[in-house]
Amino acid sequence: MELKIESNEQKRYSVELYRYSSYIHFGRLIEELTAVQKKHESECFSQLLNLNSFNDICKYLETNDIETKFYDLFKKIIIENIIFSSTSHVFISNIEPNSSKESIEEKISLITKEFTGIHQSNSIQNFYNKIDELLIDESKKIHFPAIYEDGDNIIVFSVTRILKQEKPIIVPCMLKFDLTHDKMYSFMCNKFNNLNKKDENDITTINFFHKEIISKLGMLGIQEVLIDNLKKSEYEKKLFLECNRLNVSLIEDYQKEFLQEKTGISKSIKSVIKTLSSIESISLGESEKEKIENQIQSICVGEYITQNVNALQLRKKAITKGLYAYPTKIRFLGDDASRGDTKSTNLRHPLPVHEIFHSLNTSFKYFESIEELRLAWFDSDFSKSNSDLKQSTTVSQTTIKISSGRVIINFFSRSKKNKEMILYVLRKLQEIIEPS
Structure with missing residues (x-):
């Protein structure tokens, strides 16, 4: 059965499609129409596939019909193309x-x-x-x-x-x-x-x-x-734990390598803490001593990483570790309403490549939740169909926060943004904050 519309009506209708031209990613549209043809073993879109632009498609539809069931699919594909491109x-x-x-x-x-x-x-x-x-x-x-x-x-x-x-x-x-x-x-x-x-x-x-x-x-x-305050706190805590896991995974090998090479570091740190404890006006419990030890150790490890490891090496380390992303900005909250934040210079630089991260890293571990998290996602994970990106270390950024009763994700990428990317990020976020 074919879609039957009087020619003057069809012309008016196709004019409405023109209005969305600026949002259409034509290359992906052709890929999607080709996939539908293959799935249905049909030549339903064969004429459209030979055209050079979305405007050409609209012009074609002014005077030509498409079988109804495929035209309905076409309109759904158009909507998804508009949305996932924009x-x-x-x-x-x-x-x-x-x-x-x-x-x-x-x-x-x-x-x-x-x-x-x-x-x-x-x-x-x-x-x-x-x-x-x-x-x-x-x-x-x-x-x-x-x-x-x-x-x-x-x-x-x-x-x-x-x-x-x-x-x-x-x-x-x-x-x-x-x-x-x-x-x-x-x-x-x-x-x-x-x-x-x-x-x-x-x-x-x-x-x-x-x-x-x-x-x-x-x-x-x-x-x-809307998400209530109790659920908001739960989500922010889970984001905190995941962010901490990603950071630890990035630096743990370097930390182990450094401490094994510099065996005297731990002994020197303990000596500093002992000297500090001996000062009459300073009283340190075991938890305070542990915190100071971790802070000094983190600064030393940070100095080692920033002088011996570059951003590309860290990105490759993340891939080797099987990480889907790495943090590039953290704004965190403590249980006493205190705040802190740190961010990298750009999306290609994981946070641990910056010295300022390590000065805050120990404090971060004692905070309770994340107010805002920016992640750089490896393009290879959501671009399986793109062979150029399978082994790539390129990334796309998103910011995640819970505000006004909603989880809000801001997608930064323009050229690489597509349905695969957006749905991948949503699935991964769902696994983090609401694991099944």
């Missing part, structure tokens, strides 16, 4: 339990009745994908071009239109509702930097955009549940 932040929170696909679908018309530009929009009562039909011609409004099922999840594709230096810009967002685990994942694109006040945008920040979307989705009976 996501700058992912917000993770919970939703009220007992939501079901049936209860959500029953309320779809409450969303679609506000549509403009869709042929027979009032007849939309079920899950839908109208990315090629919905007119995004109004600023100061949240639009929902698609709400559909994806396995056990519900996908909501939402956009808004803002003005930037008087130029209209479409800002996309995708929310994934995991009804099995009562989780919500919000894939956000931050286009709100450097907005001009004279453009008079109502939506001016990524957080406000998210808030407005959540408010609208209340019509579907979906209610966000």
